[in-house]
Amino acid sequence: MSKILIVDEDQAVRAILKAILKHNGYEVEDAASGDEAIARMKGMSYDLVITDLRLGRGSSGYEVLREAKRRPFPPEVIVISACGTADEGVRAIKAGAFDFIGKPFKEDEVLRKVEEALIGRNAIAWSGGHELNGLIGRTPAMKEVFDLITQVCKTDCTVLILGESGTGKELVARAIHKNSKRRHMPLITVNCGAIPENLQESELFGHVKGAFTGADRDKMGILQEANGGTVFLDEIGEMSLSTQVKLLRFLQYGEVRRIGENRPVYVDVRLIAATNVDLEEAVENKAFRKDLYYRLNVVAIYLPPLRDRREDIPLLANHFLKRFSQKMEKGINGISPDAMTALMNYDWPGNVRELENAIERAVVLTRSDFIELEDLPPKVRYGSSDLYRSPLSRKGDTFRIKDDLTLREVERAYIVHKLKRCKTYEEAARELGIGRSTLWRKIKRYGITPDEVM
Ligand SMILES: Nc1ncnc2c1ncn2[C@@H]1O[C@H](COP(=O)(O)OP(=O)(O)OP(=O)(O)O)[C@@H](O)[C@H]1O
Ligand SMILES: [Mg+2]
Numbered sequence: 470m471s472k473i474l475i476v477d478e479d480q481a482v483r484a485i486l487k488a489i490l491k492h493n494g495y496e497v498e499d500a501a502s503g504d505e506a507i508a509r510m511k512g513m514s515y516d517l518v519i520t521d522l523r524l525g526r527g528s529s530g531y532e533v534l535r536e537a538k539r540r541p542f543p544p545e546v547i548v549i550s551a552c553g554t555a556d557e558g559v560r561a562i563k564a565g566a567f568d569f570i571g572k573p574f575k576e577d578e579v580l581r582k583v584e585e586a587l588i589g590r591n592a593i594a595w596s597g598g599h600e601l602n603g604l605i606g607r608t609p610a611m612k613e614v615f616d617l618i619t620q621v622c623k624t625d626c627t628v629l630i631l632g633e634s635g636t637g638k639e640l641v642a643r644a645i646h647k648n649s650k651r652r653h654m655p656l657i658t659v660n661c662g663a664i665p666e667n668l669q670e671s672e673l674f675g676h677v678k679g680a681f682t683g684a685d686r687d688k689m690g691i692l693q694e695a696n697g698g699t700v701f702l703d704e705i706g707e708m709s710l711s712t713q714v715k716l717l718r719f720l721q722y723g724e725v726r727r728i729g730e731n732r733p734v735y736v737d738v739r740l741i742a743a744t745n746v747d748l749e750e751a752v753e754n755k756a757f758r759k760d761l762y763y764r765l766n767v768v769a770i771y772l773p774p775l776r777d778r779r780e781d782i783p784l785l786a787n788h789f790l791k792r793f794s795q796k797m798e799k800g801i802n803g804i805s806p807d808a809m810t811a812l813m814n815y816d817w818p819g820n821v822r823e824l825e826n827a828i829e830r831a832v833v834l835t836r837s838d839f840i841e842l843e844d845l846p847p848k849v850r851y852g853s854s855d856l857y858r859s860p861l862s863r864k865g866d867t868f869r870i871k872d873d874l875t876l877r878e879v880e881r882a883y884i885v886h887k888l889k890r891c892k893t894y895e896e897a898a899r900e901l902g903i904g905r906s907t908l909w910r911k912i913k914r915y916g917i918t919p920d921e922v923m
Pocket of ligand 2: 638
């Protein structure tokens with residue numbers, strides 16, 4: 470529970486604030502003077518201090534603020550300033566206060582600001598607990614990810630999320646948005662890989678009627694729709710070069726110009742981008758603009774593949790087990806040691822998504838109240854055993870590789886093979902251990918046509 474200290478000379482103000490905050494589940498103490506507040510801070514660690522700036526005799530609100538910022542675990546500070554003295558509030562923010570509230574205050578404003586001030590701190594506490602908005606992990610690598618998320622959600626800076634398919638990039642984007650001050654505004658996801666290149670620009674920036682054939686009415690772009698919120702550009706590596714130019718202007722000047730219109734509008738949107746391709750390589754190949762890459766790469770969050778953080782596997786496996794077991798009302802109690810060993814040893818090319826699918830399948834299949842080795846997919850059961858892996862065979866359904874093929878050709882052929890035998894793209898993606906959008910991209914890249922997979 471978050472601990473709050475209220476500092477105000479006026480007994481009535483203290484009583485009201487105390488009542489509001491206690492009623493909303495906070496632990497609250499109060500002090501009637503700056504000196505008393507400073508003495509209390511020395512003996513107790515608070516998460517938040519709310520102080521009037523004018524405290525009469527003794528230490529002022531500024532001194533309370535300064536002392537707060539000197540503590541080993543400095544609390545956030547919200548200052549109270551009488552109505553019409555916003556300048557004073559701004560001065561306090563410059564001196565390190567989180568925000569200010571004007572007197573007389575409104576209950577919902579107080580609660581909103583208190584909640585905002587405490588968010589970053591709670592995130593830090595959660596990362597100690599191996600979880601942040603559904604993102605699970607306890608390895609140092611994931612701790613680092615949690616710390617970065619905690620840092621960037623206090624700011625508006627552009628974030629680039631990197632990692633193989635299925636490592637949790639989308640979850641990270643959501644966590645950043647949900648913990649930022651924009652969380653009451655929309656988070657709009659744009660999957661660049663799923664939008665044809667010639668439509669990307671209009672999707673993001675909008676167009677006016679008649680701007681091109683098919684533009685039969687005005688359309689607002691996503692960047693404008695998300696005003697005040699966050700736009701998550703997934704698979705940014707798939708963005709067309711012409712859209713990249715416009716995006717750069719947006720990042721530089723906040724400028725959004727609809728196709729067919731000269732006058733730009735200015736919007737306030739935070740960008741989060743993600744990719745599972747090597748953008749530096751794309752820059753070298755001239756498929757991605759260098760200037761845009763630098764603009765996006767202000768803060769990069771790298772999600773390591775699951776095989777490089779195997780100690781997270783038991784935590785994740787049990788988390789998914791609990792979830793699916795509840796959902797399917799199966800009352801499964803755990804994972805047998807054999808099965809867990811297999812889970813730990815497997816390489817997880819599809820990362821957390823593949824693990825999640827394996828556990829879901831196991832929950833469906835198991836007949837006991839434990840997940841046993843035989844409930845796991847064969848490739849997990851047999852691990853890296855070469856015997857099983859080549860020649861990639863399955864009963865009555867063999868995929869043969871001629872040995873004069875390049876790796877690209879093998880990948881293409883294998884995707885076609887899976888598309889032929891699966892009923893939906895979803896299923897094919899799952900069997901391939903990749904995301905649906907990654908599958909789409911590959912289909913596009915390899916020029917796989919519907920005829921081929923009939
Ligand atoms: N650390 C994690 N804790 C809990 N669940 C996770 C974690 N990482 C990923 N997942 C789960 O794995 C699945 C894939 O995650 P997500 O969609 O975020 O991956 P991605 O990196 O965006 O993949 P892709 O590049 O294929 O789009 C989701 O169901 C997500 O909930
Ligand atoms: Mg994704």
